[in-house]
Amino acid sequence: MPDNPTPSEQTPSSGGYQDQVIKGHKYDGIREYDNPMPGWWVAIFWGSVIFAGIYVLGVHVFDFIDTYEEDLAESLEQLETVRTAYAEANPTFEADPATLAEFVGEEQAIEAGAQTYAAVCASCHGAEGGGSIGPNLTDNYWVHGNTNMDMFNVITDGVAAKGMPPWDSALSPEERAQLVAFIQSLEGTDPPNAKEPQGELYE
């Protein structure tokens, strides 16, 4: 147990601190200096306490900092502006049996639909449309109808009870129409390991 002062106790100061050992403070050989707290430490500590007071008053009393609800409303408003501007610049595609028919059988539409399908549909309906969590899309059995419009509506609104999500906010109407074109192109492909038929038979 060395009782001798360590070298620095003999040197006058270090880094602007006096480094005076406190008398009587010696615990299993550990000594303590009587140095003050660093000024920047004290200053930031007080600063954080003042910030805390201002922040609490700002959010909950004087309302100069946004609450969650105000934040959300503001962001939704901005989003609406973006959506409106986009809709004005890009005339909307209105899905009806006639406009959808223009997509079905169209090579480019099928190709684009295949890409969207691989990205969002394949995980439930199988990479080749044979079905897994979701039904088989290659046979003649359909749970919610087999017209172009039926398919478009299922993709758009989803089927909440069966776990099919709605895609109206994630996919544009054109993308949904391309998907219809792709799915119609799958009919009769009969991929390996396809799921058993579900729904009604449409000839």
Next chain:
Amino acid sequence: MSTLSVSSSAARQERPSQVELFTYDEQIVRLFVLATIIWGFVGMLVGVIIALQLPFPEANLGEYLTFGRLRPLHTNAVIFAFAGNAIFAAIYYSTQRLCKARMYSDLMSRIHFWGWQAIIVSAAITLPLGMTTSKEYAELEWPIDIAITLVWLVFAFNFFATLRRRRERHMYVALWFYIATIITVAVLHVGNSLALPVSFMKSYPIYAGVQDALVQWWYGHNAVAFFLTTPFLGLMYYFLPKAANRPVFSYRLSIIHFWSLVFIYIWAGPHHLNYTALPEWATTLGMVFSVMLWMPSWGGMINGLFTLRGAWHKLRDSAVLKMFVVGITFYGMSTFEGPLLSVKSVNALSHYTDWTIGHVHSGALGWNGFMTFGMIYWLVPRLWRTRMWSDKMANTHFWIGTIGILLYVLAMYTSGITQGLMWRAFDEAGRLMYPDFMETVVQIKPMYWVRLIGGTLYLGGVILMMINVWKTIKTAPKRLPDPAFAVPKRASAPSDGEQEVATA
């Protein structure tokens, strides 16, 4: 403490009636050190396995070894088995010396040790079986919770009875941190674990809904505070000045940062529930207390690093000091990051992303891990009265551990910020750019491999330490009698009056 200068017979002859002899229980410290190393290896090995399971799902084997079952096993093993045994080793070693008194009861120390190991084993069995309360870091079911409470009370009684019988008038700052740890962990554990059992291994909390969430994160955040911070600050305040042989930088700072830390920490929990059903005033409270916590936390870092003024040259030859410095530096970084992440607008980006995982691992691997390793490399040669088998190996442990942490946290920061930005991205039409969760998973998968490499390096360091400690112990003398001391016979002896003596 390494030299035993005066033989006991000589001491008795000189001052036969005025001195009292006492010994320290070192066997209990040796037990806790060994348990720390073994559970550290187990907990981190499970960590590496679950890090593999994320980018390589085929590694989820069977029902019991899936990510969902192993993840709580990893966190419980690392926090309560590795860090837990480490702080008990630190407390049993330093408290006896700071009090100049043997632990009050050797039996209680053994009940604490074996009880705690039994709790860990029961956790390692029940969690893979799927028996869980599903409360994070409090997954263990009610019979184990009761066992934890009982063992903790034995530990507390033993500790406070030792404090009461101390031969030192003042209590050194390390002891204050231990006191805060023991009292607060008891309150937190009991408060959060209150539950109605419905069968032998199933219970439901007495709190419901958002109140349950609030109590859970009051507990969860303060598990970080009073299990992974205060005891490790106590550890630092004892082992760092001992290893550097330097006085502590500022007594005044230690008082102020202790009281501000324990007072402010307990309010910070609601920042885990930003942007949830918790009323906003409560999350505001959690956020501002977290911001105010920044400097109290840094007070510990400053007192640690400034204690090394004039001793930095010692780092070159000492793996112990190198580990302490990196540990304290990671403590400083993660306690800056914590307040930052609690700020609502930052949290909006970081919440539910891997940033959180990076943050906790900078604390766990950097602060808790390296402080523990530093302590082990300092303690093992003293406890087994020999030299460390290989200093070079200890240095290698330091370097691959440090590189491991850096790879780990950088991978998680990258992946976390990527996730946060992708989830909030809109395209020019005002639609979500990445509506599918899978798109972010594919994007961050490479980072999961980097994390696996970092974690494996860190585990490799621990394996080096296991070998090193094993080889060291093999060179230890057969008999390791408890070190004996003599002090003048008085109610409270002045601290300079002791003589170190060897037992016959």
